[in-house]
Every structure is written in C-alpha cells, then in structure tokens.
Amino acid sequence: MSTNSSGERPLRELQQEFFRLVTAPLDADDRSRSAFSDGSSAEKAAELLVKPGGGFTSLQRTELYNRQYWFRLIDSVAEDFPGLRSLMGAASFYEMTIAYLKRYPSSSFSMRYLGRHLAQFLKEEPSWLGEDVEFGIEVAEIEYAQSAAFEAASFPALNPAQIVAVSLGEMTFMLQPCVFIFELQYPVDEWLRSTRTFERDASEASHSEEACRFEEGHERLAPPEKKPTWLAVHRHNLKIYFKALDKPQFEVLSALKRGETLAEGLDRGIEALPEESLTPKLITKAIQGWFAVWGELSWFSKAPERDSLNGIR
Amino acid sequence: MPANRFNGFSDLGVGIGLRVPHYQHILENRPGVDWFEIISENYMVDGGRPLHILDSILEHYKVIQHGVGLYFGSSEPIPRDQLQKLKRLVQRTKTPFLSDHLCWGSVDGKVSHDLLPLPYTMEAAKHTAEKVKMAQEFLEVPICVENVSSYAEFKDSTMTEWEFLSEVVERADCGILLDVNNIYVSSINHRFDPFEYLKGVPAERVGQIHIAGHSTYPAYLLDTHDHPVCDPVWALYQQALQKLGPTNTLLEWDDKIPSFDEVHREACKAWAFLGKKIDVVQEATL
Secondary structure, three states: OOOOOOOOOOHHHHHHHHHHHHOOOOOOOOEHOOOOOOOEEEHHHHHHHEEEEEEHHHHHHHHHHHHHHHHHHHHHHHHHHHHHHHHHHHHHHHHHHHHHHOOOOOOOOOOHHHOOOHHHHHOHHHHHHHHHHHHHHHHHHHHHHHHHHHHHHOOOOHHHHHHHHHOOOOOOEEOOOOOOEEEEEOOOHHHHHHHHOOOOOOOOOOOOOHHHHOOOOOOOOOOOOOEEEEEEEEEEEOOOEEEEEEHHHHHHHHHHHHOOHHHHHHHHHHHHHHHHHHHHHHHHHHHHHHHHHHOOOOOOOOOOHHHHHHHOO | OOOOOOHOOOOEEEEOOOOOHHHHHHHHHHOOOOEEEEHHHHHOOOOOOOHHHHHHHHHOOOEEEEEEOOOOOOOOOOOOOHHHHHHHHHHHHHOOEEEEEEEEEOOOOOOEEEEEEOOOOHHHHHHHHHHHHHHHHOOOOEEEEEEOOOOOOOOOOOOOHHHHHHHHHHHOOOEEEEEHHHHHHEEEEEEEHHHHHHOOOOOHHOOOOEOOEEOOOOEEEEEEOOOEEEHHHHHHHHHHHHHHHHOOOOEEEEOOOOHHHHHHHHHHHHHHHHOOOOOOOOOOHH
C-alpha cells in the first residue's frame, strides 16, 4: 500500500483494504478469520490501518463491521427468499448465500436488489441445489419477482374503451411493469402458498448487529411434482398476488412484455390454443375473456411519456 | 438557532422516525406529531405501497428526509441514477433539507450497506466536502451531515472527529445533523470526552439533533436504536441545547420497535428540555 509525504494512505487504497477486512468471510463461530482466503494475514492488514485499544486488537476492532456486514446481508437475502431457504434447509442456504454474495456483492444503494442475481448464480453453481436444481432456480426467480413487483412502477390503467381502441390499432400500450410473466416446470405458486405467506412489506434500514435468524433444526421442505405452469406475479391494490395463466395467455402476455405489437401477441396466443378452439367464434370468445380479466386487474397502460423523470438529468 | 439556512429555516419541534409497524396506527389515528423523518432509500422506488403510504402521510404531516446511502466519504462518485431517484423523492416530499452520514460505505462499485468510519485526514475532508457540495447543488436542498457512531479509528487520522466534522462542513458549506447518542457511543468506544466534542461543533451549522438508545456490551457500546434514550445521552442533549438553543430533534427507534405510543412518549421527553426556557450561552462559556 502506498503512502503520501505525510505517511497517509490514499483514501481509495485505505478504503479498498478496509473493505477487504469488512467483507472477508467469517469462521465457523461467526468471528473474523486471522487470514484472508489467499493466505495473507488479516491481522497484519488490520494493524496497518486501525488503532488497537480498549483491550481490542486492530482486527478485533474491525470484526464488528465484519460481522455486521454478513449478518445484515444474509438476513436480507433470507427475508426475500423464504421459500428457497425452506427448500435448501437453513444451513445450506446460509452457506450458499455467502458464496453468492462473494461472487455478486451488492452494487446498489438499496438492499432490495441484493437477490437480483441469485437465480443466475444457482444456474452457475447448481450443486447448491442437489437434486432440486430446476425447481430451486424457479423458486428463486419467482421470489425475486415478488420483491420486484412490490415496488415496481404502475401507470394509469387503460379502461375498456381504451382497450378497444388498442385493438383497433389506434393506440400503443404496455403491460404494467409490476406484472411479471413466467413459464415454469413446477407449480411454484402452489408450493409457496403451501409453505408460507407471501405478502411483502417495506424493509427498514437498520444499523444494528443481530444474530442471523437461522434457527437450528429448520426442516427442509420437499419440492412438488413437475407440472407445466404458466404464472403471473403481479401487484394489485398494493398487494402481491399469483395469477395462474394457461399457455395461450402466457404467449400473448409475454409477447407484450417483450414489446411486440398486440397483433403479434394475439397471433402467438392463437397458435397456442388447442385445435378444437380454433374457430372464429371460440377464438373471439377466448380473447374477449382474457382481456376482460386482465383489464379488471389493470394490467395495461399507455407507454409512459419520456419526460416522466420530471426533467431530472 | 432553531431555524437556519442549513435546515431550510424550519422550526419543527420533536419528530419521530416513520417505521413500517406504525403505518396503520398513524394513518388511522393521526397522532399529534410535529413531523416524521423517513429513510430516503426506503422510498426511492418506482411505485407500490411505500410511495402510497408516504403520500398518505404527506397529506397530514411534515416529512424530513434522512438517508443512509449517499456515502459522502467513499472515494468514488455518487451514482447519477441514485441522485436522480433521490431528487424525485425530494420533489415529492418537499423536504426543506435532507441529511445523510459523514461516512463511507462503498468502494469499486461494491456496497457494504454500513456506515463505515473515515480516516480523519485533510485528503478525506476535502474529498468528502466536494461530494457534499456536488450533491447539494444537484438536489437543490440544504444538506446536513450526521456524525456516526464508530468502533474503529484509523492510524492515519491527523485530527479529532469533531475537527474533521468542522473541516468538512466549512469546506462544503453545509449543515450538521448532530447525533448526541452517536457522540456518546463513540466517546465510550474511543475514550474521549463527549462534552469536549460538543465544544468543538460549529453551533451555527447545526440544523437538527438525533437522539436514540444503544446497547451496552462489556467492552463497548453498540448503536442499535433499540432502547429508550439513556440518562448520559439526555445529559449530553441538554448540554447541546444549552449551546445551540432549541433545535429540531428526532428520536430514532429502528429495531425491536415498540408501540407507536411508547416511541411517542419517549420522543416527547425531549420537550422537557426544549420546552424549558433555555438561555443560549456562548460557546466560550460551555
């Protein structure tokens, strides 16, 4: 580490070294390790930076930050992924979360985005899920969508007359950002309903050191049988819901989510209808039914204006 | 000096932190509270319940923003999108000023979500002050920086914490959110005289005071915001008011949160100090 003429370390270098101490994995007793994972001495690194005192060594002084870092972040991930934790068991989830945060440390001012790469991480490291790889990844995707839907934007919904105008090609529109669409191999919604409540509330910023909430003896819950599932995770009246879809509905909605036109989306939906439904009358009935329900749920809006940032640049 | 340019000339009285467990009670009963402080980051979202609740609160109460994520002391710039989100919230709440901590928390794009202590050096003071100035100009509201509680001191420090605080706020021309509980916690952890700290604070820049409870461990104190305010902190608060005059005061209670009424009762104890006719004494006599 370099120093200036006064013997001080450049601020960035000092912060990099302190951050290394703060984010180093804890030992089995949740204490700071005396060495980093590359074998270099954490004790010496702390001694270079931090004054000892009050009966504490330099490393013991940084330990409190080290412990708080892991406790706070692991608690936050656990709060957002209770289903995944139930599937993996508490101990395995704890270890996996540490590995995840080492590869994907937080890069946002808010802890609410901590889990955004978790499904990707599990695809990269499937061994964490043992036999339940596909199901575990789906649970991670759905639980993150619940968090995202809780506070995603929503815009004034289109009324039925406006939806008719859309169907006539007179207006462009979009699926609300607080609606997320999934095609799954497992009935994740049914499983999550059977294992926990899923209503979300805002998290609080806190600076307290708390023991991690990983009770001993937490039972692993078995995954369900495979069953093709199409699902919307959405917010309605400020609460998060699951809405079961069928394959044609999924095709229409996911096309709209991708930004395709209504006509393109409807083509995809019609293609997915069972053969016995492919009469003009039944197709019309199906489409009217879909849009009646989706309209009631306020899933459509006009695309937002470009100046929706209030001119903040 | 209750109202000054650092708190948007606001004379607010005693406030309480707005917390999720109290939402329903507040909206149903509309208790008589002077103002609520929100954690900005909890409402820097695009929609949903947090903003719905906030808008309902704003219909009836004054709201002041307090942040935990600007990290003025981090060596890297504050991300632009974060500032834009914060500015949108400022426009929504019409907060007369906002506050965040005199600390750092991220490096190389990685975020600790903690309020990490700074080395008290001139380089750090200049760098931190520049970032506060830039944020203040962008957000177009006065900023008060809050002293944090800390558990480690850097060997590189060349000044005391209160000298560092003064250096930063003078250079940035910003205000101070004086957390008397944090002064007390750090004074025990680092063995300095908290009243000495108070003497060193530029009184004319204090826009708000925080009071809170902490946890006591055998060898140190931890700033947990999960207890009532202890007597030594009330004593320090009283001394601060003697120096500053009646000042906007906020009770923080962030963990193991009791009923709204209990938090409110604890906050109202501050009135015993604020409500007294307190003669503002000159710094020299403190």
